[in-house]
Amino acid sequence: xxxxxxxxxxxxxxxxxxxxxxxxxxxxxxxxxxxxxxxxxxxxxxxxxxxxxxxxxxxxxxxxxxxxxxxxxxxxxxxxxxxxxxxxxxxxxxxxxxxx
Amino acid sequence: xxxxxxxxxxxxxxxxxxxxxxxxxxxxxxxxxxxxxxxxxxxxxxxxxxxxxxxxxxxxxxxxxxxxxxxxxxxxxxxxxxxxxxxxxxxxxxxxxxxxxxxxxxxxxxxxxxxxxxxxxxxxxxxxxxxxxxxxxxxxxxxxxxxxxxxxxxxxxxxxxxxxxxxxxxxxxxxxxxxxxxxxxxxxxxxxxxxxxxxxxxxxxxxxxxxxxxxxxxxxxxxxxxxxxxxxxxxxxxxxxxxxxxxxxxxxxxxxxxxxxxxxxxxxxxxxxxxxxxxxxxxxxxxxxxxxxxxxxxxxxxxxxxxxxxxxxxxxxxxxxxxxxxxxxxxxxxxxxxxxxxxxxxxxxxxxxxxxxxxxxxxxxxxxxxxxxxxxxxxxxxxxxxxxxxxxxxxxxxxxxxxxxxxxxxxxxxxxxxxxxxxxxxxxxxxxxxxxxxxxxxxxxxxxxxxxxxxxxxxxxxxx
Numbered sequence: 001x002x003x004x005x006x007x008x009x010x011x012x013x014x015x016x017x018x019x020x021x022x023x024x025x026x027x028x029x030x031x032x033x034x035x036x037x038x039x040x041x042x043x044x045x046x047x048x049x050x051x052x053x054x055x056x057x058x059x060x061x062x063x064x065x066x067x068x069x070x071x072x073x074x075x076x077x078x079x080x081x082x083x084x085x086x087x088x089x090x091x092x093x094x095x096x097x098x099x100x
Numbered sequence: 101x102x103x104x105x106x107x108x109x110x111x112x113x114x115x116x117x118x119x120x121x122x123x124x125x126x127x128x129x130x131x132x133x134x135x136x137x138x139x140x141x142x143x144x145x146x147x148x149x150x151x152x153x154x155x156x157x158x159x160x161x162x163x164x165x166x167x168x169x170x171x172x173x174x175x176x177x178x179x180x181x182x183x184x185x186x187x188x189x190x191x192x193x194x195x196x197x198x199x200x201x202x203x204x205x206x207x208x209x210x211x212x213x214x215x216x217x218x219x220x221x222x223x224x225x226x227x228x229x230x231x232x233x234x235x236x237x238x239x240x241x242x243x244x245x246x247x248x249x250x251x252x253x254x255x256x257x258x259x260x261x262x263x264x265x266x267x268x269x270x271x272x273x274x275x276x277x278x279x280x281x282x283x284x285x286x287x288x289x290x291x292x293x294x295x296x297x298x299x300x301x302x303x304x305x306x307x308x309x310x311x312x313x314x315x316x317x318x319x320x321x322x323x324x325x326x327x328x329x330x331x332x333x334x335x336x337x338x339x340x341x342x343x344x345x346x347x348x349x350x351x352x353x354x355x356x357x358x359x360x361x362x363x364x365x366x367x368x369x370x371x372x373x374x375x376x377x378x379x380x381x382x383x384x385x386x387x388x389x390x391x392x393x394x395x396x397x398x399x400x401x402x403x404x405x406x407x408x409x410x411x412x413x414x415x416x417x418x419x420x421x422x423x424x425x426x427x428x429x430x431x432x433x434x435x436x437x438x439x440x441x442x443x444x445x446x447x448x449x450x451x452x453x454x455x456x457x458x459x460x461x462x463x464x465x466x467x468x469x470x471x472x473x474x475x476x477x478x479x480x481x482x483x484x485x486x487x488x489x490x491x492x493x494x495x496x497x498x499x500x501x502x503x504x505x506x507x508x509x510x511x512x513x514x515x516x517x518x519x520x521x522x523x524x525x526x527x528x529x530x531x532x533x534x535x536x537x538x539x540x541x542x543x544x545x546x547x548x549x550x551x552x553x554x555x556x557x558x559x560x561x562x563x564x
Contacts, residue, residue, distance in 0.1 A: 004333065005217060008330055008338055011335055011342075012326060012338050012339075015338065015342035015343060018342075018346075019120075019342055019343040019344075020349075020350065022117070022120045022121055023343075023347040026123055026124050027125075027126075028354075028443070028451070028452060028470050029126060029470075030125075030452065030455075031351060031451035031455070032182065032452035032455065033123065033129055034123055034351070035186060035314070035347070035351060035451055036186050037119070037132070037133050038120075038344040038347040039189050039321075040140070041116055041119075041136055043193055044112070044116075044140065044143060044325060045196045045197045045324075045325045045328060046143075046144065046196070047109075047143050047144065047147040047336065048197075048200045048332050049199070049200050050144075050147050051151055051332065052200050052203050052204055052207075053159050054159065056203060056207045058207075058210065061207045061210075064199050064202055065200070066159065066162050067199055068196045068199035068200045068203060070166045072166075072192070073162070073167055074166050074169060074170040074173075075189050075190075076170070077166065077170035077174070078170035078171070078185075079189045079193075080133065080136075080140070081171050081174035082177070082182070082189065083133045084130065084137075085174065086179075086182070087126075087129050088130060089179075089456070089459040089460050090129065090130075090465050091465070092126070092127065092465065
């Protein structure tokens with residue numbers, strides 16, 4: 001049990017370092033999409049919500065877990081769609097207008 | 101645990117990291133987002149398979165409805181409303197993390213199972229997840245102007261916040277020690293206190309401080325997801341949460357550095373109050389003459405310049421004048437005037453807000469310059485056009501030690517040959533501080549709504 005926790009702490013600490021390394025190099029032009037994309041990434045809580053919803057019984061637990069699934073789905077789907085929309089607008093040259 | 105699930109989660113973690121790597125350049129960022137979305141898709145599919153979730157119609161229906169609502173909202177939102185949309189989706193994530201932890205604890209305790217480890221990570225998630233949820237909703241309300249954007253303060257605010265935190269900590273300790281045997285009412289009380297805490301943290305924060313708060317709440321949700329990973333022994337939650345936590349923390353640091361105010365100052369000291377205190381101290385250097393310009397003057401000055409730097413601020417977003425700015429840029433380019441944009445890190449209501457608005461109007465991102473890149477160029481700039489920006493151009497931040505803004509890094513627009521300021525009125529900016537830039541002999545002011553002022557200037561340019 002303690003070993004298990006230690007491994008999890010290892011993973012957490014290493015991931016924090018990776019995160020700091022990667023994200024400190026994001027230019028400020030991309031700060032909004034960065035925030036929006038990481039917003040979508042924390043929607044990964046959805047898998048936790050699904051796992052919980054599939055394993056609980058009783059009205060209270062089911063209500064709570066289904067509400068969690070709903071919020072997390074909004075977070076994931078909305079987050080990725082908004083980020084894609086924002087990034088779709090970033091263009092290098094004025095000449096490269098989208099051909100719609 | 102199921103081997104397919106573990107391998108799927110490992111792939112997800114790798115794809116998240118690859119996605120974030122590609123977010124470092126505008127050219128690859130969109131594919132980075134797609135890669136991260138694929139990672140999410142894999143995690144979703146293996147989870148559904150592992151828990152046979154599609155045999156549970158309620159979950160399936162919930163996911164489908166959530167996906168439809170999320171897509172609809174994300175497609176419909178106007179670009180000027182992007183800060184509140186980001187805040188809202190962030191709040192959803194925080195709320196989901198808090199609910200998962202509440203549900204898990206509730207289910208464990210009603211079955212008489214408890215472990216201190218599970219209780220600690222769950223209670224931590226409930227605390228910051230709930231703060232992120234209600235805090236983000238209030239930030240959404242403020243940005244949407246459903247709630248006054250002005251800082252709301254009352255006497256003893258810090259004491260109330262401190263007391264609530266203390267009660268939450270005591271409840272947390274009691275619940276961890278007695279795990280499972282106590283009355284569940286204590287858990288609900290804890291949830292209510294955490295939710296109230298989120299409101300109290302965001303209530304005293306005014307509009308211009310929003311970039312800091314949104315980044316901070318983003319970090320909170322990330323940490324909440326990571327803590328849920330500890331609770332559920334789920335590594336991909338830990339990794340993803342840590343990535344988001346790091347990103348939110350970096351953005352928070354950069355934003356508060358760009359305002360030259362430590363984060364505690366923003367969270368605990370409402371800017372409005374601070375500023376009035378400073379103003380009363382009598383900086384009073386604004387007894388000079390304000391020179392107003394006509395639309396024709398502005399058009400002429402711009403037409404005969406060689407280099408123009410446009411400095412946009414929140415006023416541009418309010419007036420929704422981004423298309424006019426792009427038209428102006430194109431008109432000036434036709435006259436072979438070089439047009440660049442100088443963007444302050446905290447211009448607008450979220451990190452990178454101005455970049456998104458200008459991108460929407462098809463302004464190429466290689467015309468947008470960060471503060472450090474544009475500042476050395478101001479002395480060689482013929483005309484600076486300030487549109488709806490105020491405090492981030494205030495020279496008092498550089499040379500008036502008594503000013504509340506003193507020490508904040510600013511765009512040194514006063515070093516240019518001429519400055520034109522488009523502004524609605526002489527009202528001071530959000531911070532309520534006079535701007536000596538406006539009485540600078542090199543400055544001309546054009547009052548009015550930025551959108552209509554700009555379209556008049558564009559028309560006048562044809563006749564120059």
